Amino acid sequence: MTEAILVLEDGRVFRGESFGAVGETIGEIVFSTGMTGYQETLTDPSYKGQIVAMTAPHVGNTGVNDEDFESRRIWVDGYIVRDPARVRSSWRSNRSLDEELAAQDVVGISGIDTRALTRHLRERGSMRGAISSTSTDVDAVLQRVSAAPTMKGANFLADVTTDQTYVVPAVGEKRFTVAAIDLGIKGMTPRRLAERGIEVHVMPATTTYEQIAALEPDGVFMSNGPGDPATADHAVETLKDVLAARTPYFGICLGNQIFGRALDRGTYKLTYGHRGINQPVQDLTTGKVEITAHNHGFAVDAPLEGTFETPYGPGRVTHVCLNDDVVEGLALLDQPAFSVQYHPEAAAGPHDAAYLFDRFVELMASTSSASEDA
Template sequence: MTDAILVLEDGRVFRGESFGAIGETIGEIVFSTGMTGYQETLTDPSYKGQIVAMTAPHVGNTGINDEDFESRRIWVDGYIVRDPARVRSNWRSNRSLDDELAAQDVVGISGIDTRALTRHLRERGAMRGGISSASTNVDALLAKVTAAPSMKGASFLADVTTDETYVVPAVGDKRLTVAAIDLGIKGMTPRRMAERGIEVHVMPATTTYDEITAISPDGVFMSNGPGDPATTDHVTAVLKQVLEARIPYFGICLGNQVFGRALDLGTYKLVYGHRGINQPVQDLTTGKVEITAHNHGFAVDAPIEGTFETPYGPGRVTHVCLNDNVVEGLALLDQPAFSVQYHPEAAAGPHDAAYLFDRFVDLMQVSTSSTGGGL
């Protein structure tokens, strides 16, 4: 086993062993609190640019299979675990996590105190860091880390979005058509819509408003994705046109932040973010508390109580995180548009928020019946 080091931008050093590919990587160090679903986490495009530390101590016991990929590849820029499984044990597994990381050239480190790392990040915030198993020269790695760009101001949409439009057909009878703008979409998301009779046209982040309306959608969806929402000028401008046309809209994660920007709200970087599948959120419209899957380091700045004015009429915060009162959902009151900051497709994770896809269907059906059809 090769020695490896983890160096944080504030000079904190952890020493362990290589896990995955041998080499060097630099990114924003964040932690995920999920106890399961590591394959879905690794293949979530929202993690582009980040090195992910798992708070669960034992990782890799179910190996890797070919069915649970949420996208075409692993997106994390590095991986940190305390105790990697020595033996994979699952009937669907056909290779080990270590082998998959190595095959996809993902540099990782194991054998460090991930509890100490997590407490450090909770106290000081997510920060740049680097992993190296090619060299254990701390000073050299620290110099590269402090010279690296921060997540604030970063844009990865060109890296993660689809190159061309593709269609996920409705399961059973087709009821509706949705234009889904891919900002880093997970594979389960269009499948959840397809299960509800929606034909989903997954379109690149560069898609224009005219290209959206060319397919006569009953609704527009914007997905999760990585990077700073302040850099999403194009998709924000397109969403403003969607809202002006009163086309039903649903956004998740980055799609929630883009919605906030379209409503003239600000966004800001969280200290250490929300990542995992056990985050408590309250739906303020029903009072119900849901356990939800999160992956976001930025949030929308909006008043939790009451309503606020937007260019499209009054809006309100619909969901809030019970851990820290971060805004987790928005809606317009006078037209069919809403969003949430978390992942209702929940792959992996709880299914408490699956009803949001039904809410989107209801909005589109009401809009279609009132206009006599799609666009």
């Protein structure tokens, strides 16, 4: 086995073995607490620019198949596991995880103490780091890490978005048309919308409001995506026009942060973020607690109690993380717009939040009925 090292920007070093492609990669080191769904994690575009450490010790036991990809490729910039499976044992498997990482040129490391790494990141925060299986010169690797850009100020939307609009047809009778802005959308999301009779037009991140309006959609959706929401100015301005037109809106993850910015709220970087499929969130509108799938390192700054003023009337926080009181959802009170910070499509995760797609349908239906009555 080829020796590999993991070097963090604060100088901590872990030594292990190469996993996946041989090479060197630099990115923000983060950890994911999901016990399952590593293939969906790897192919989530929101992980662009990040090296992901899995807290589950055994990874790769079900191999890789061609059905569970959430996008066209693996997006993580590096992968860290403690104990990779030596044998893939699922009947659905086409190849091993190690083979897939190598085929897609994803540099990884195995055999390190991922518990110690996770505790380090929880105490000191997510930070830049490098995996190298081509150099054991720690000082030289650390210099390259220190020269690398940070996640704050990063914009990867041009890398992950679709090049051109495509349509996911409604399943069964078509009820609505939705313009879905692809900021790094996962494949399960338009499928969840289509299952509810929605014809989904997945559009590039550079889409203008005029292009959206030309579609005459019943609603607008903005997806998850990577990078710092403070850099997504085009999407924010587009959403402001959508809100001014009172078109129903639903956003998730980055779409929640963009909604927050459109409502004149700020965003900030979390110390180590939320990544996994076991995050407890309370819906403040119903009091219900749900277990949810997350992947975000930034959050919206908004008051958890009461309402706050926006250019579109009063808004409120609708969902909150019970682990750390981070804002997990927003809504306007006087017009049809809401968002959540997590992933209700929940591929490889809990389905507690699937009702949010139904809430979006109800919002479009009530808006359509009001327009007809008028």
